Amino acid sequence: ILTDIDECKEKKACQCPECSCKNTWGSYNCSCSGNLLYIKDHDTCISQTASQAKSSWAAFWVILIGLGMIAGGGFLVYKYRIRVSSSAFSYFGDVIGC
DSSP: OOOOOOTTTTTTTOOTEEEEEEEEEEEEEEEEESSSSEEETTTEEEEEHHHHHHHHHHHHHHHHHHHHHHHHHHHHHHHHHHHHHHHHHHHHHHHOOO
């Protein structure tokens, strides 16, 4: 005979204050009240707007750091080309007697 374990009744799941638990056959479903998202790994509810704001800031910083690296790389190429160009001109100037 198969019996279902009621995780909600035994308080094995959905322990956060904002959580509500619904037992299903062989499992359970947790949900959060209001505008909250349930995170099963941490058995907690978080604000949907907070997670959207965090991902927006993460994208902003990734773009900003990427632009900084591109600018730094461009500057290094610029400095290297000036050094190579000026040393080439002085070499050829010495060769041709300028």
